[in-house]
Amino acid sequence: MDNELQKTADRFLSGDDGKKIAEKRGDIERLASSPDGERVRAALKKGGFEDAVRRGDTNAVKSAVENILKTDSGARLVESLRSLMGKK
Helix, strand or coil, X not given: CHHHHHHHHHHHHHCHHHHXXXXXXXXXXXXXXXXXXXXXXXXXXXXXXXXXHHHCCHHHHHHHHHHHHCCHHHHHHHHHHHHHCCCC
């Protein structure tokens, strides 16, 4: 699964959206290390997000992301990402 996930990530990053994200890497890293980013990371870790990704358990991944988006930190983080990427 890890190899297939890497191939999928590589395909995405070579496209237009991936290139746009790559150009914003420093800004995205700053958001990830912000207090909201740290809280989201901790919540995902506690919820077993990484294991769900490894197992390919899309229902668990979807549920974890949906739960994060319901938190204040998750909502702020997503809004910051949208703003950074120039999306409404």
